[in-house]
Amino acid sequence: MDYFAQQAINALQLGSIYALIALGYSLVYGVLTMINFAHGDLFMVGAFFCFLLEKMIRVPFWLALLLTMLGTSLLGVLLELCAYRPIRHAPRVSAMITALGCGLIIENITLALSPYPRHMPTLIKNSITSFHGITISSLQLVVIGISLLLMILLDFIIRFTRFGIAMRALSSDRLMVSLLGIPANRIISMTFALGAALGGAAGLLYALSYPVISSSMGMLIGWKAFVAAVIGGIGNIRGALLGAYLLGATEIITVSLLPSTYRDLVAYSLLLLVLVFKPYGILGQPQVVRS
Amino acid sequence: MNFPQPLLQACHLHKNFGGQQSIIDLSFHINEKECLGIIGPNGAGKTTLFNLITGMVPASSGIILWQGHPIEKKSGAQLARLGIARTFQNIRLFKQLSVLENIQIAYDSQLTYSVLGSLFSFSQKNLQEKKSIAAAMDLLAMFEMTDVAHEPASSLPYGFQRRLEIARALALNPRLLLLDEPVAGMNSTEAAKIMELLRWIQKEFSSTLLIIEHHLPFIMELCNRLLVLNFGSLIADGAPSQIKTNPAVISAYLGNDNDSEE
Numbered sequence: 001m002d003y004f005a006q007q008a009i010n011a012l013q014l015g016s017i018y019a020l021i022a023l024g025y026s027l028v029y030g031v032l033t034m035i036n037f038a039h040g041d042l043f044m045v046g047a048f049f050c051f052l053l054e055k056m057i058r059v060p061f062w063l064a065l066l067l068t069m070l071g072t073s074l075l076g077v078l079l080e081l082c083a084y085r086p087i088r089h090a091p092r093v094s095a096m097i098t099a100l101g102c103g104l105i106i107e108n109i110t111l112a113l114s115p116y117p118r119h120m121p122t123l124i125k126n127s128i129t130s131f132h133g134i135t136i137s138s139l140q141l142v143v144i145g146i147s148l149l150l151m152i153l154l155d156f157i158i159r160f161t162r163f164g165i166a167m168r169a170l171s172s173d174r175l176m177v178s179l180l181g182i183p184a185n186r187i188i189s190m191t192f193a194l195g196a197a198l199g200g201a202a203g204l205l206y207a208l209s210y211p212v213i214s215s216s217m218g219m220l221i222g223w224k225a226f227v228a229a230v231i232g233g234i235g236n237i238r239g240a241l242l243g244a245y246l247l248g249a250t251e252i253i254t255v256s257l258l259p260s261t262y263r264d265l266v267a268y269s270l271l272l273l274v275l276v277f278k279p280y281g282i283l284g285q286p287q288v289v290r291s
Numbered sequence: 292m293n294f295p296q297p298l299l300q301a302c303h304l305h306k307n308f309g310g311q312q313s314i315i316d317l318s319f320h321i322n323e324k325e326c327l328g329i330i331g332p333n334g335a336g337k338t339t340l341f342n343l344i345t346g347m348v349p350a351s352s353g354i355i356l357w358q359g360h361p362i363e364k365k366s367g368a369q370l371a372r373l374g375i376a377r378t379f380q381n382i383r384l385f386k387q388l389s390v391l392e393n394i395q396i397a398y399d400s401q402l403t404y405s406v407l408g409s410l411f412s413f414s415q416k417n418l419q420e421k422k423s424i425a426a427a428m429d430l431l432a433m434f435e436m437t438d439v440a441h442e443p444a445s446s447l448p449y450g451f452q453r454r455l456e457i458a459r460a461l462a463l464n465p466r467l468l469l470l471d472e473p474v475a476g477m478n479s480t481e482a483a484k485i486m487e488l489l490r491w492i493q494k495e496f497s498s499t500l501l502i503i504e505h506h507l508p509f510i511m512e513l514c515n516r517l518l519v520l521n522f523g524s525l526i527a528d529g530a531p532s533q534i535k536t537n538p539a540v541i542s543a544y545l546g547n548d549n550d551s552e553e
Binding site: 161 | 370395400401463
C-alpha cells in the first residue's frame with residue numbers, strides 16, 4: 001500500500017509537468033486548430049532560461065519562476081507573430097512544417113550555444129518528510145503545488161475573464177469574433193503567451209526535478225506531453241490534464257515493474273491503444289470545420 | 292447638400308466569383324432610422340451583399356460609403372466598431388458559450404484586451420466586466436431570456452437561438468443592423484413575435500434595419516422600403532405597395548410562386 005502511495009506521488013510529479021506542457025498544446029490547438037510543434041522547445045528554453053538566470057544572477061525561486069514564464073511567453077508571442085501569423089490562411093500542412101522548422105531552429109540554436117548537457121543548480125532546499133512510511137520531498141510538493149496553482153489560475157482565466165470568453169468563442173467561430181469587433185489577433189497572441197508561460201514553468205520545474213538539462217529535452221519531453229494532449233483529446237483542457245496524469249502514471253508504473261528502457265515503448269503504445277478505440281482522444285470530439 | 296447624408300451608400304458595386312457575377316452594378320442607399328427590406332429569388336446576391344457590407348468578402352469594383360466615407364478597406368472588427376452588426380441565415384452563435392456569455396462578449400468588445408492587463412489588473416477589470424454582465428442581463432431581460440442565461444447557447448430551441456443572435460448583434464449598439472432571414476423556418480406565431488421584437492428594437496434603439504427575407508407578407512408589413520434583386524441586379528426600389536404592382540418584380544419573383552404567397 002505504501003509502495004503504491006509512493007509511486008502515486010511520483011506519478012503526480014511527472015504528470016503535473018506533462019500537464020503544464022500539454023495545456024500549451026491544447027490552448028493553441030483550441031483557438032487555431034494548429035499543433036504548435038515548437039511548443040516542446042519553448043519548454044526546453046524555459047529550463048535553459050532559468051539555468052542562465054541562476055548562473056548569472058542568483059535569483060530566488062519565485063522570481064526565477066516569474067521571469068522564466070515571462071521570457072518564454074514573449075518567445076511564444078514572437079513565434080506566432082513572425083512565423084505562424086503570415087501563413088495563417090495557408091494549408092494546414094504548411095503551418096505544421098513551419099512549426100516543426102521553428103522547433104528545430106530553437107533546438108539547434110540552443111545546441112550551438114550549449115553543446116553539452118548542463119547541471120541545474122538547486123533552487124529549493126530539499127528536505128524530506130516521512131508520513132506513514134511515505135516519503136515526500138519538499139521539491140515534489142513544490143512541483144505538484146505550483147502546477148495545481150497554475151492550473152487553477154488558468155481555469156479561472158478561461159472561465160471568468162473576458163479574455164477567456166473570447167478565447168472560447170474563437171475556438172468555435174473565429175470570423176464571428178471579428179465581426180463582433182474583438183481583436184482576434186490579440187486574443188491569439190495572448191493564447192500563445194499563456195501556453196508558452198505554462199511551458200516555461202514546466203521547463204523550470206522539470207529542471208529542478210531531474211536536474212540535467214540539454215537541448216534535446218524539448219523533443220523528448222515535449223513530444224511526450226503532446227502525446228498526453230492527444231490521448232486526452234487535443235483542444236480539450238480537461239482532456240490535456242487527464243491525458244497528462246494518465247501518461248505520468250503509466251510511465252511510473254512501467255519503470256517500477258519493468259526495466260526503464262520500456263518507458264517510451266509503453267507510453268507510445270498507450271497512445272496507439274487509445275486512438276484505436278477513441279480516435280479523437282478520451283474527451284475529444286470531432287471538430288466541425290467551417291469553410 | 293440639402294438632403295441629409297445617407298447612413299450607408301453603395302455605388303456601382305460588382306462582385307464576381309470566378310466567372311460568375313454575383314452582384315452587377317448595384318447602387319442604393321439607406322437613410323438613418325429606415326427599415327429597408329431586400330427580397331429576391333435564391334441566388335439573387337442578397338447574402339453576398341451583406342458579406343460585402345460587413346467586409347467579409349471584398350468587392351470586385353465599386354465603393355461602399357458609410358456616412359460619406361469609403362469602408363471597403365476596413366476589417367470586420369473595425370466595421371463592428373463603426374456600428375455595423377449582422378446576423379446570419381444559418382445561426383452563428385458561440386455554441387459552447389452560455390447565453391449570457393454570448394451577449395457579454397459583445398459588450399466586452401468595447402473594452403480593451405491587453406496581454407498583461409488581463410492577468411494583473413483584476414480590480415479595474417472586474418469592474419468593467421461587471422458592467423458588461425449587468426448590461427447583458429438587462430438585454431436578456433428585455434428579450435425574456437433571463438431564465439436561460441446560464442444555459443449553453445446550443446441547448447436553446449431554434450426560435451430562441453434566433454432571438455439570441457439578434458440580441459448579440461444589438462449588444463454592439465449598432466447604428467445599422469443587418470438581419471439575414473430572421474424568420475426563416477419559423478411558424479407564423481414565432482414570426483409575429485420576431486416582428487414585434489424588431490418594431491420594438493427600431494423604436495427603443497433607434498437602429499437602422501436592413502433585412503433579407505423570403506417571407507413576403509412579413510417583410511412587406513415590416514419595412515417602409517424594399518429593394519428587389521434578381522441575378523445580382525437591382526430591379527426595383529420603392530415602397531412595398533409600389534413593389535407589389537411592379538411588372539418586373541412580378542415576372543421575376545412574385546409570378547413564380549404567386550399561389551404559395553397568399
